[in-house]
Amino acid sequence: MIEVSGVTKRYGDATVLDNVSLTLHRGGVTALVGANGAGKSTLLSIIGRLLTPEAGRVSVDGLDVATTPSTELARRLSILRQENTVAVRLTVRELVEFGRFPHSGGRLTANDRDHVERAIDYLQLRPFEHRPVDQLSGGQRQRVFIAMVLCQDTDYVLLDEPLNNLDMRHAVQTMHLVRRLATDLGKTLVVVLHDINFAAHHADRIVAMKDGRILADGTPSEIVTPAQIQAIFDLEVDVHHLDAGPFAAYFARRD
Amino acid sequence: MLAEAAAVRGIAQRDGFDARRPRFALLALTGVFVALAVLFMTYDLKGSLSYALEFRARKLGGLALVGFAVAYSSVLFHTVTHNRILTPSLMGFDALYQLIQTSAAFFFGTFAVLQLDERIRFGIEIAIMLAFATVLYRTLFGRDDRDLYVLVLVGIVMGLMFSSLTSLVSRLIDPNEFIALQDRLFADFSRINQDLLVVSSAIILAVVAVSWRLLPRLDVVALGREHSTNLGVDHQRIVNEVLVVIALLVSVSTALVGPVTFLGLLVANLSYQVTGTFRHRYTVPAAVLLGMSALIGGQFILQEVLASSTRLSVVVSFVGGLYFIALLWREARTARA
Incomplete structure (x- = not known):
């Protein structure tokens, strides 16, 4: 809690x-x-x-x-902020391995390696696991950091x-x-x-x-209502009810 | 159980990172260092063998200690400041130490300084240095969003300020007394302060013993404050500890040979290149070997091969200065791209 x-x-x-x-x-x-x-x-x-x-x-x-x-x-507990850059030059895999640091203190065990493998697969990083992180696109880099946090297994x-x-x-x-x-x-x-x-x-x-x-x-059904969204975002929106749940059509054109 | 752990370690090091290159680099650098040291000790020995050997051993020891201290402190400084350009000497650490030396002579009197045991004086100066350096640089690097170029400027301004203050204070001292002091205060490579060799070695050993366990955590610190906090590494505490280590090492090298600008920058960056990894377990020893080899080799070439009276610090500053400009140039280009 x-x-x-x-x-x-x-x-x-x-x-x-x-x-x-x-x-x-x-x-x-x-x-x-x-x-x-x-x-x-x-x-x-x-x-x-x-x-x-x-x-x-x-x-x-x-x-x-x-x-x-x-x-x-x-x-x-693990936390990932939205802007993530590293000054150090390291590969995708090396960065993901850092997620195990709280558990292993820098020396990976077999169990740590399993976590690393799983995280790499989950985030589909396999094709570029040996590429330097600074050569990736913003979205790819974001996924590498998510993999690191996933590896942390908190x-x-x-x-x-x-x-x-x-x-x-x-x-x-x-x-x-x-x-x-x-x-x-x-x-x-x-x-x-x-x-x-x-x-x-x-x-x-x-x-x-x-x-x-x-x-x-x-x-979600309590919060995603026209009245609540108006209060939260100061924006008038229509909320449609789909089978999957409420849907706020905030990007609709109004003219 | 043990065999299993060993097997696991073997496998663990295979993936993610190939340890063969940094290991090979360390081996090669050790070879170079040993070869240079042997050459330095044995080349063209004349006269009394025991005297010559002792003379050279002292000199070798001094050069090695300075190379070690400068390289070790520069790599650690790069890590805690998250950049690869600034070094303690570029931020005015050694100028600060000289200011403390001179001010101590001014305030406590020349004779007190001359009569005091060299090692006690050194101890007092180090204590003052620790207090000042940690407060000063903690405020400077306390925030992690400092712009690198602002820091370079601040460092240069502080370095200039400290050395101007040093010359101001030394003019306030009686000129006759000052001449007596000069030898003890302003060492350089041709006049290595030999009274401090033993105590300096002890300090370096102690510093390494204490800070060696920090190296894996420094790998994490290099990722930045937020990532290291997330990974359970107390960023601020490590930075504070490292600043103490740096202040100690800079005091040692400045007391032995005076300021050595740019050597740290040169050997730290070379060590990142030859080891090809960010792992401090490799970059720190590589930088240290490079630092010691550069000074021993440089001194040997100047003295024996070129038979030149040019000071080694001048050569180091010249080569390192060019490298510094090249690094800034590259940094500016990548920042624009």
Whole structure:
């Protein structure tokens, strides 16, 4: 269980997160949605201890992320931010192998190698596993980083806009992977998503943020309604009900 | 159980990364280093054998210690600052040490410095250096979004400032007293400070013993702050520890021979090229071997082959400076592309 209580984050005068509290139970996919600057990525980074809040605390399975040894947390929780570049020149495979670092400390065991192989297959990196990471396209690189996090094999996986840079096919495949991690392997995923429709169709729960606060929290059918979307994004949309779930036609032309 | 672990390790190293190239590089570099050291010790020995050997051994030891300290600190500095161009000396570390040396002489008095045991003085200076360097560079590298070119500029400005302050302070000292001090304060390759050889070796050994266990984690640190945090490596703590290591090593090399600009840049980058890997287990030893070989070989060529009185530091700065410009050039071109 992830517990966020009373978290506040400021950058200078700007309050990015304003006394946010949230409880995420084990299992399932939770989507964080909201307009740009709503505080989704900041909240995710604070849960993943990449940022320290001015006030409040975050605990993962009862362990305070601010005080628990980092290695201990790295075996339970992994986080991937949206912009990922590495200054070091390494191959796809070498980067994926880093995902095992919290478990192996740099020397891979047979078990670690299995994880690496599986992650490479899952993300279809086999054709370029020996290529340097800096020679890949943005989307390919994104998949390499997802493979690294997958390799880390943690109960909690936090992904900040994992669909960035991905084409339609790879975006869908990534969301299927996210779903499979939750359904088949029982992992808990928290994913920041821009496209409300991906959230509607793949998440069990949607947490909507606005201006540093949580505005709405519920199942896809509760959140993906014209009234809620108006409140979250200040945008008028029609919501259609397909067999697969609610569908917000936000890109429709209005004239 | 043990056999199984060994087998696993063998397999694990086979995939993802081919260890043969860096291993071969290390072997070859060790060969070069040993050959140069033997040559340096035995070439054209004249007069009393024991005296000549002892004389050369001291010199060899000094060169090796400096090469080691400069190379080791440069690779670590590259990793914690996430770039391959800046080195401690380019950021003014050694100028800072010289400023501390001179200021100490000014504030405590020339005679106190001259009478004090060289090693005690060294210890005090190192303590001051540690305090200043860690505070200064921690504020500078505390954020990880610093622009490389801004850092280069800041480093050059700080280096200039420290050396200007050093000459200001040395002018404040009585000229006669200053001449007495000069020998002890401003060492160079032709006047290696030999009183400090033993204590310097001890410091280097201790530093290596302590920092060797950090090397696998430094591989992770090189990925950047966010990735290392995610992978359970306490980025800030490692960076702080490494800055202490660097301050110690720079103090050692500056006390022995004065500033050696560009040597670290040269050998660190060469080591990345010859080992072809980012793994510190290979790049650090390779850089160290290159650093020691460069100084021993350079000194040998200058002294015996060219019979030149040119100072080694001048040659190193010239070659390294050209390499620095080439690196900046390449960096600028890839940044634009």
